Amino acid sequence: xxxxxxxxxxxxxxxxxxxxxxxxxxxxxxxxxxxxxxxxxxxxxxxxxxxxxxxxxxxxxxxxxxxxxxxxxxxxxxxxxxxxxxxxxxxxxxxxxxxxxxxxxxxxxxxxxxxxxxxxxxxxxxxxxxxxxxxxxxxxxxxxxxxxxxxxxxxxxxxxxxxxxxxxxxxxxxxxxxxxxxxxxxxxxxxxxxxxxxxxxxxxxxxxxxxxxxxxxxxxxxxxxxxxxxxxxxxxxxxxxxxxxxxxxxxxxxxxxxxxxxxxxxxxxxxxxxxxxxxxxxxxxxxxxxxxxxxxxxxxxxxxxxxxxxxxxxxxxxxxxxxxxxxxxxxxxxxxxxxxxxxxxxxxxxxxxx
Amino acid sequence: xxxxxxxxxxxxxxxxxxxxxxxxxxxxxxxxxxxxxxxxxxxxxxxxxxxxxxxxxxxxxxxxxxxxxxxxxxxxxxxxxxxxxxxxxxxxxxxxxxxxxxxxxxxxxxxxxxxxxxxxxxxxxxxxxxxxxxxxxxxxxxxxxxxxxxxxxxxxxxxxxxxxxxxxxxxxxxxxxxxxxxxxxxxxxxxxxxxxxxxxxxxxxxxxxxxxxxxxxxxxxxxxxxxxxxxxxxxxxxxxxxxxxxxxxxxxxxxxxxxxxxxxxxxxxxxxxxxxxxxxxxxxxxxxxxxxxxxxxxxxxxxxxxxxxxxxxxxxxxxxxxxxxxxxxxxxxxxxxxxxxxxxxxxxxxxxxxxxxxxxxxxxxxxxxxxxxxxxxxxxxxxxxxxxxxxxxxxxxxxxxxxxxxxxxxxxxxxxxxxxxxxxxxxxxxxxxxxxxxxxxxxxxxxxxxxxxxxxxxxxxxxxxxxxxxxxxxxxxxxxxxxxxxxxxxxxxxxxxxxxxxxxxxxxxxxxxxxxxxxxxxxxxxxxxxxxxxxxxxxxxxxxxxxxxxxxxxxxxxxxxxxxxxxxxxxxxxxxxxxxxxxxxxxxxxxxxxxxxxxxxxxxxxxxxxxxxxxxxxx
Ligand SMILES: Nc1ncnc2c1ncn2[C@@H]1O[C@H](COP(=O)(O)OP(=O)(O)OP(=O)(O)O)[C@@H](O)[C@H]1O
Ligand SMILES: [Mg+2]
Numbered sequence: 001x002x003x004x005x006x007x008x009x010x011x012x013x014x015x016x017x018x019x020x021x022x023x024x025x026x027x028x029x030x031x032x033x034x035x036x037x038x039x040x041x042x043x044x045x046x047x048x049x050x051x052x053x054x055x056x057x058x059x060x061x062x063x064x065x066x067x068x069x070x071x072x073x074x075x076x077x078x079x080x081x082x083x084x085x086x087x088x089x090x091x092x093x094x095x096x097x098x099x100x101x102x103x104x105x106x107x108x109x110x111x112x113x114x115x116x117x118x119x120x121x122x123x124x125x126x127x128x129x130x131x132x133x134x135x136x137x138x139x140x141x142x143x144x145x146x147x148x149x150x151x152x153x154x155x156x157x158x159x160x161x162x163x164x165x166x167x168x169x170x171x172x173x174x175x176x177x178x179x180x181x182x183x184x185x186x187x188x189x190x191x192x193x194x195x196x197x198x199x200x201x202x203x204x205x206x207x208x209x210x211x212x213x214x215x216x217x218x219x220x221x222x223x224x225x226x227x228x229x230x231x232x233x234x235x236x237x238x239x240x241x242x243x244x245x246x247x248x249x250x251x252x253x254x255x256x257x258x259x260x261x262x263x264x265x266x267x268x269x270x271x272x273x274x275x276x277x278x279x280x281x282x283x284x285x286x287x288x289x290x291x292x293x294x295x296x297x298x299x300x301x302x303x304x305x306x307x308x309x310x311x312x313x314x315x316x317x318x319x320x321x322x323x324x325x326x327x328x329x330x331x332x333x334x335x336x337x338x339x340x341x342x343x344x345x346x347x348x349x350x351x352x353x354x
Numbered sequence: 355x356x357x358x359x360x361x362x363x364x365x366x367x368x369x370x371x372x373x374x375x376x377x378x379x380x381x382x383x384x385x386x387x388x389x390x391x392x393x394x395x396x397x398x399x400x401x402x403x404x405x406x407x408x409x410x411x412x413x414x415x416x417x418x419x420x421x422x423x424x425x426x427x428x429x430x431x432x433x434x435x436x437x438x439x440x441x442x443x444x445x446x447x448x449x450x451x452x453x454x455x456x457x458x459x460x461x462x463x464x465x466x467x468x469x470x471x472x473x474x475x476x477x478x479x480x481x482x483x484x485x486x487x488x489x490x491x492x493x494x495x496x497x498x499x500x501x502x503x504x505x506x507x508x509x510x511x512x513x514x515x516x517x518x519x520x521x522x523x524x525x526x527x528x529x530x531x532x533x534x535x536x537x538x539x540x541x542x543x544x545x546x547x548x549x550x551x552x553x554x555x556x557x558x559x560x561x562x563x564x565x566x567x568x569x570x571x572x573x574x575x576x577x578x579x580x581x582x583x584x585x586x587x588x589x590x591x592x593x594x595x596x597x598x599x600x601x602x603x604x605x606x607x608x609x610x611x612x613x614x615x616x617x618x619x620x621x622x623x624x625x626x627x628x629x630x631x632x633x634x635x636x637x638x639x640x641x642x643x644x645x646x647x648x649x650x651x652x653x654x655x656x657x658x659x660x661x662x663x664x665x666x667x668x669x670x671x672x673x674x675x676x677x678x679x680x681x682x683x684x685x686x687x688x689x690x691x692x693x694x695x696x697x698x699x700x701x702x703x704x705x706x707x708x709x710x711x712x713x714x715x716x717x718x719x720x721x722x723x724x725x726x727x728x729x730x731x732x733x734x735x736x737x738x739x740x741x742x743x744x745x746x747x748x749x750x751x752x753x754x755x756x757x758x759x760x761x762x763x764x765x766x767x768x769x770x771x772x773x774x775x776x777x778x779x780x781x782x783x784x785x786x787x788x789x790x791x792x793x794x795x796x797x798x799x800x801x802x803x804x805x806x807x808x809x810x811x812x813x814x815x816x817x818x819x820x821x822x823x824x825x826x827x828x829x830x831x832x833x834x835x836x837x838x839x840x841x842x843x844x845x846x847x848x849x850x851x852x853x854x855x856x857x858x859x860x861x862x863x864x865x866x867x868x869x870x871x872x873x874x875x876x877x878x879x880x881x882x883x884x885x886x887x888x889x890x891x892x893x894x895x896x897x898x899x900x901x902x903x904x905x906x907x908x909x910x911x912x913x914x915x916x917x918x919x920x921x922x923x924x925x926x927x928x929x930x931x932x933x934x935x936x937x938x939x940x941x942x943x944x945x946x947x948x949x950x951x952x953x954x955x956x957x958x959x960x961x962x963x964x965x966x967x968x969x970x971x972x973x
Contacts (some may be wrong), residue, residue, distance in 0.1 A: 014495065015486055015493065015494070015495040015528075016492045016494045030493060033485060033528015033530065034495075034528050034530060034531070035528065035530065109372075111516055112478075112515065113515050114515075115515055117512075143502070144503065144507065145507065145509065145510070145511055146511070173445070173934070174474075175474055176973075177449065177973065180973070197937065197941050198938055198961060213825075217825055220822075223556070223557075223559075223560035225560075243543065246543040246544060248546050249546075251546030251547070252547050252550075252553075255545065259572045259573060272503060272506065272540075273499075273502060273540050274540050274541075274542070274543050275499075275539060275540045275542035276542035276543055279542065279577075280574070282577075283574050283578075287572040287577075300509065300517075302515070302516060302517045303509070304505060304517045304518070304519060304536075305519070306519040306536060307518060307519070308520075309359060309367060309481075309520050309521070310359075310523075311355055311356050311357070311359040311523065313359070313363055315367065315371070318519070318521055319537075324536050324537060326538075326539070327537070329537065330537040332529060340523065343523050346355040347355060347523075347525075
């Protein structure tokens with residue numbers, strides 16, 4: 001195989017598979033990034049190179065998903081195969097327009113500081129979510145740290161005022177505990193209860209916090225008519241961190257919870273940015289009596305910038321531009337490129353191998 | 355150059371650039387702990403007022419969670435304003451660190467990338483040191499979702515004008531994926547729907563079997579499958595339209611008709627090749643090339659001694675005797691003419707393939723042959739090679755050879771066949787997508803029927819009626835153990851130990867001294883049962899060491915937490931999670947009190963004994 005052909009095939013592989021190919025052939029392969037790995041694999045002596053080519057051929061032939069022990073019931077997904085042939089390596093966008101000069105490190109660090117306290121004013125999307133919940137299910141997909149909790153709290157407040165009960169679920173017990181403290185501070189200790197696998201604290205309270213598994217179990221019991229909870233007064237179910245729908249082991253629990261959610265209760269899904277919130281909204285709309293309203297945006301409420309820090313202590317802007325642009329490719333800062341190339345050269349040279 | 359910046363230098367730079375507080379994501383728990391430890395050697399203290407503030411917050415936390423009072427990291431936190439936060443710590447410690455961070459007391463928290471979702475506190479800066487993570491023994495590139503989850507903690511609303519991601523290299527970094535993760539759109543979510551035994555039992559408890567399919571169709575899995583199936587339907591329509599362009603032929607299903615016709619033709623010629631794939635000339639000759647026959651080979655004469663077929667090709671071969679008694683093998687095709695002359699030769703089964711007398715006689719006769727001999731005219735029947743019977747059937751069964759559509763069919767068939775195959779493939783795929791979940795469900799039903807949890811009409815048996823309350827991993831193993839009485843008369847600590855080893859699915863190595871004979875033999879039995887069920891449910895790890903830890907915690911109700919920790923190499927956060935998980939499993943057994951009161955009581959006892967010390971602190 002020619003160098004180019006091999007390089008091409010390697011570039012199409014996921015890093016995981018590249019590391020597999022490099023195992024026992026390239027010393028300290030785990031230290032390398034994708035490009036470096038490919039480079040090193042290409043430079044192997046002929047015999048090893050032949051081995052790599054054979055291994056590669058069998059990788060490409062093998063079914064993309066390694067044969068699994070018959071895990072009962074897992075639905076096979078023919079569509080997106082993350083493994084063998086992955087998405088094309090993200091190319092650095094060539095700048096067609098005459099590029100603006102790359103920014104300086106001083107400009108990158110300009111404007112750091114603490115804004116003066118401001119009176120709280122909900123964002124439009126927050127208000128919209130709360131209003132929509134009066135009549136619809138809502139899925140909220142906004143970046144981390146935007147203020148989803150505010151929506152949850154206001155929605156809870158409205159539900160309690162209407163004498164309805166609220167269930168709030170999180171994927172992790174640790175997060176449940178944090179929320180218990182937070183909601184108790186807002187609503188008072190008598191208003192908030194928590195259910196775990198083995199404990200019930202204040203289960204008569206109008207706001208109940210639990211993990212999604214516990215809620216799913218409650219819904220099982222409700223369906224077979226042997227519930228000791230007041231699900232008929234349930235007005236709102238909030239599923240925080242609902243991107244867990246994609247969790248390999250637990251995702252099914254989120255699906256079941258949404259399917260079995262009582263018709264009279266509204267659903268509020270809080271999620272970090274995900275790729276297809278519209279698809280999830282369409283799904284929920286298709287199975288529930290009311291349509292599910294999607295609220296999403298990708299703008300961070302606090303702008304984010306990126307810097308590169310060399311082990312020598314030198315700092316450089318990570319990208320050519322100051323703010324991180326979305327969905328338009330990227331261009332690394334020339335200084336970062338230089339420093340990183342230098343880093344790779346020095347740390348991967350034979351001299352540094354002990 | 356060092357492979358990564360020293361944590362103390364990192365913090366110095368961050369402070370200098372006013373980039374604190376920061377969350378530093380590192381590859382492992384050990385890396386986090388070592389980072390914190392390294393501050394002791396390279397002093398970088400914080401002002402006394404900050405230390406005092408930290409002490410203040412910690413005092414409040416200790417009042418609520420006494421377990422953190424003696425935490426070994428406290429002095430470091432107070433002196434340097436840094437902390438570690440990872441799954442190896444107790445939840446109470448993590449809550450304390452989060453509170454310190456929220457109050458602005460810390461400059462940096464060192465956390466592991468794997469638990470990014472559990473890091474629910476923001477900072478001004480997020481430091482990323484890796485672009486791949488170890489997952490199930492493979493090294494995987496971080497996804498866009500994961501990188502945005504990490505980076506998203508940078509920049510606190512209301513406390514920062516701007517947030518930062520600082521990328522600093524470590525042995526596990528490549529800049530491409532990080533840059534891509536920061537700028538690209540996150541990946542779409544795929545359904546991970548699985549059918550499980552508790553799901554089947556609980557659905558069938560509430561609904562009759564006829565109502566199950568519509569419920570499964572409400573899943574996101576089916577929604578996505580339907581979308582894919584719809585896309586395939588469009589393709590299928592397209593294929594069908596293309597097939598229509600071939601128009602009407604003499605027979606209704608001309609593609610299948612032509613397909614079997616050409617298959618039969620192929621089989622016929624194949625059949626011929628096998629027994630007589632010789633040319634018509636040769637096969638006509640062969641009948642005459644029997645021992646004793648005189649033949650012409652190039653210009654020379656020879657006597658045939660034997661006719662046979664070559665082993666590999668099955669080609670017709672001759673052994674002949676040429677002038678001077680030379681015995682030579684030739685392909686039958688080397689015969690240029692068959693002579694109208696046969697001499698008497700008595701065949702033998704071995705070389706020279708005739709009796710010595712015959713051989714001598716043949717040699718003599720050959721010497722005396724005149725130069726020109728009469729050649730035998732051989733009639734070659736052009737169709738003669740065809741098996742007459744097969745030819746007959748072909749004509750009878752298939753109208754094709756005489757059909758007026760024949761030329762059109764012959765021309766269109768290759769392309770049409772491809773389309774027809776695509777049509778079948780698509781139809782099958784679509785059908786599979788529409789019914790896949792239902793099939794999975796039925797497979798589970800069959801297993802549950804086999805084990806007697808469901809009746810043949812898919813109602814819950816009395817066993818199924820309680821088994822549905824076990825809604826945890828390895829539910830089949832647990833219900834089977836209960837049914838075979840494996841837990842009868844068991845003591846509380848042993849029961850908890852067994853459940854712990856069923857619940858614990860982490861193979862992070864650990865050790866624990868002081869194993870018990872009872873535990874070993876009970877786990878041995880459980881392992882046998884798990885193995886016998888392995889066709890229906892993946893067996894648990896059944897680790898003895900984790901069972902022994904839990905067993906000891908219950909068996910010695912006065913054992914302090916710190917001593918339990920000292921007896922094992924497992925991190926205390928892991929032990930906490932193990933015990934919490936065991937409590938959950940026990941509470942499911944306790945839920946069986948109406949059908950299994952004895953077992954429920956033992957489970958209750960175990961739970962009461964477990965909930966003390968650290969395990970009392972949090973709900
Ligand atoms: N309208 C607003 N104006 C100013 N600050 C706000 C507003 N809404 C929320 N915040 C603040 O933003 C911070 C982040 O909010 P929150 O914890 O709800 O984020 P989140 O979206 O839930 O993030 P995560 O993805 O981490 O769960 C909080 O400190 C909150 O007080
Ligand atoms: Mg949140």
